[in-house]
Amino acid sequence: xxxxxxxxxxxxxxxxxxxxxxxxxxxxxxxxxxxxxxxxxxxxxxxxxxxxxxxxxxxxxxxxxxxxxxxxxxxxxxxxxxxxxxxxxxxxxxxxxxxxxxxx
Amino acid sequence: xxxxxxxxxxxxxxxxxxxxxxxxxxxxxxxxxxxxxxxxxxxxxxxxxxxxxxxxxxxxxxxxxxxxxxxxxxxxxxxxxxxxxxxxxxxxxxxxxxxxxxxxxxxxxxxxxxxxxxxxxxxxxxxxxxxxxxxxxxxxxxxxxxxxxxxxxxxxxxxxxxxxxxxxxxxxxxxxxxxxxxxxxxxxxxxxxxxxxxxxxxxxxxxxxxxxxxxxxxxxxxxxxxxxxxxxxxxxxxxxxxxxxxxxxxxxxxxxxxxx
Numbered sequence: 020x021x022x023x024x025x026x027x028x029x030x031x032x033x034x035x036x037x038x039x040x041x042x043x044x045x046x047x048x049x050x051x052x053x054x055x056x057x058x059x060x061x062x063x064x065x066x067x068x069x070x071x072x073x074x075x076x077x078x079x080x081x082x083x084x085x086x087x088x089x090x091x092x093x094x095x096x097x098x099x100x101x102x103x104x105x106x107x108x109x110x111x112x113x114x115x116x117x118x119x120x121x122x123x
Numbered sequence: 124x125x126x127x128x129x130x131x132x133x134x135x136x137x138x139x140x141x142x143x144x145x146x147x148x149x150x151x152x153x154x155x156x157x158x159x160x161x162x163x164x165x166x167x168x169x170x171x172x173x174x175x176x177x178x179x180x181x182x183x184x185x186x187x188x189x190x191x192x193x194x195x196x197x198x199x200x201x202x203x204x205x206x207x208x209x210x211x212x213x214x215x216x217x218x219x220x221x222x223x224x225x226x227x228x229x230x231x232x233x234x235x236x237x238x239x240x241x242x243x244x245x246x247x248x249x250x251x252x253x254x255x256x257x258x259x260x261x262x263x264x265x266x267x268x269x270x271x272x273x274x275x276x277x278x279x280x281x282x283x284x285x286x287x288x289x290x291x292x293x294x295x296x297x298x299x300x301x302x303x304x305x306x307x308x309x310x311x312x313x314x315x316x317x318x319x320x321x322x323x324x325x326x327x328x329x330x331x332x333x334x335x336x337x338x339x340x341x342x343x344x345x346x347x348x349x350x351x352x353x354x355x356x357x358x359x360x361x362x363x364x365x366x367x368x369x370x371x372x373x374x375x376x377x378x379x380x381x382x383x
Contacts, residue, residue, distance in 0.1 A: 022194075023173055029200050030190055031180035033207040034214070038239045041218030042225065042232075050222065056353055057346065058219040060318045062248040063309040064349055065217070067322035068341045069241060070306050073299040075330060075337065088299070095300045099307045108307075109148045112300040117293035 083123040091116035138256050142264030145250050149242045150272045152298035157276015158283075160187055165284045167191050174281035178274040183240060186210050187277075213342045217244045228259045238266035240273075242298070245305045317356045321348035 045054070074092070077085040095112030102108070161174040169191065177187045186207050193203050217239050218225070224247075225232050239247075243266055252261035310319075325345030326337075333340045349356075 020170075022197075023170070024176075025200060026190060026194055026203055027173070027177055027180050029204050030177075030186055030207045031182075033204050034181055034183045034186060034211050035237055037208065037211040037214040038218065039236045040215045041222060042236055045222055046226075050219075053350060053353070054219055056357065057216070057349065058222065060313065060349055060356065061216060061346065062220055062245075063306075063313045063318040064322045064325075064345050065213075065342070066245065066302060066306040066309050067319050068326055068338065068345060069245075069302045070299070071322070071326040071341070072338055073302060075326070075334075088296070091296060092299065092303055095303045096307055099304050100311075105145075105304055106147055108304050109151070109297055109300040112303070113151070113293070113297045116296040116300075120293050 083120075087116050087119035087123065091119065134257075135260075137253075138260050138264050141253050141256060142261055142268055145246060146265050146268045146272070148297060148301040148304070149246065149269050152242065152301055153269065153272035154276040154279075156184060156298065157273050157278075158280035160184070161277045161280020161282070162284065163188065163280075164191050164277075165281050167195055169194060171281040171284070174277040175274055178270070178277040182238065182270055182273065183211055184273075209336060209339060212339045214239060214244075216342065216346060220244075220248050224258060224262065228262065231259055231263045235262055235266055238270055240269065242301065243269050245302065249305050249308050315356055317352045318349060321345045321352060324348050 044050075050058075070092075074085070074088060077088055079085045091112045094115050095108050098111055099105070099108035157174075157178065161171075164174045165171055177190065181187055181190070189206065189210060190203070193206065198206075218236065221235075221239075221244075225235055228235055246265055246269075247262055252258050322341070322345045325341040325343070325348065328344050329337050329341035
């Protein structure tokens with residue numbers, strides 16, 4: 020039990036450290052211009068990587084060839100481009116996905 | 124979520140209301156994923172309280188799943204610390220986008236940093252708080268709500284254990300959909316191909332270099348590529364173009380918030 024708690028505390032501290040690092044680093048001195056540039060464009064990069072990561076473990080060579088995730092993802096993106104309603108985009112995409120994987 | 128109209132409470136409840144609305148996608152994703160985590164943990168033979176405890180002190184999805192395996196194999200604390208560092212290293216750059224808003228967050232700052240998961244980062248960098256609300260409190264409300272969702276999910280999953288029969292298979296697609304929606308919002312604001320090409324390059328290379336540390340490797344390569352493309356992206360007089368982009372992001376988000 021002590022081991023369980025210790026593991027959690029160590030992981031918690033390390034996780035907090037990774038999240039706090041930029042704040043520790045740049046609270047004293049002003050961030051360099053490059054950082055200013057990165058923080059503007061990194062969210063776009065990170066979101067693209069996260070979306071990619073959700074698809075990377077799908078086996079596209081065997082049935083259902085990743086079709087449910089691709090179709091549901093496309094529906095999510097198109098709905099969001101069209102209606103800009105977050106809940107609608109995510110709700111419809113997820114519903115389509117859940118129906119799809121039960122049918123195939 | 125109660126909405127009181129009394130004057131002293133209205134500020135607080137409208138903040139909670141706005142934050143709740145913005146965080147509903149995370150609610151769906153976190154409850155589902157949290158339940159999956161709780162089930163996994165109990166199925167691995169670990170005590171049920173460990174799942175909500177982890178949600179409280181670690182609060183990192185991927186790292187928690189990894190923890191179950193590590194505890195089972197009786198890994199050493201140093202090894203665990205190192206693996207956690209590698210797995211969560213991507214968080215080291217998240218704060219860069221939030222230095223400015225968090226600098227005004229006062230006593231909330233340590234907690235806002237603690238709660239900076241992938242999903243919370245996505246919400247905070249994409250959604251602009253309604254203009255009449257306190258930005259810090261809005262951020263704090265989103266962060267607290269997200270952790271509550273995660274905590275409840277982990278708790279329910281581990282308590283109900285394998286007796287949970289409702290078939291939620293596929294509901295976790297809500298997280299993928301959330302990332303897609305946030306990406307679409309970014310595409311709308313950042314109308315330049317370079318950041319996405321940098322991301323694609325990083326992802327493809329990471330698949331070959333180290334699929335196990337995919338997120339970290341992809342992020343390192345993409346960030347490097349992005350930095351190299353800086354002059355191309357900013358073009359003209361330094362700073363002016365990207366400043367415009369940043370302001371536009373906020374404007375778009377505000378409009379969107381009003382409409383929905």
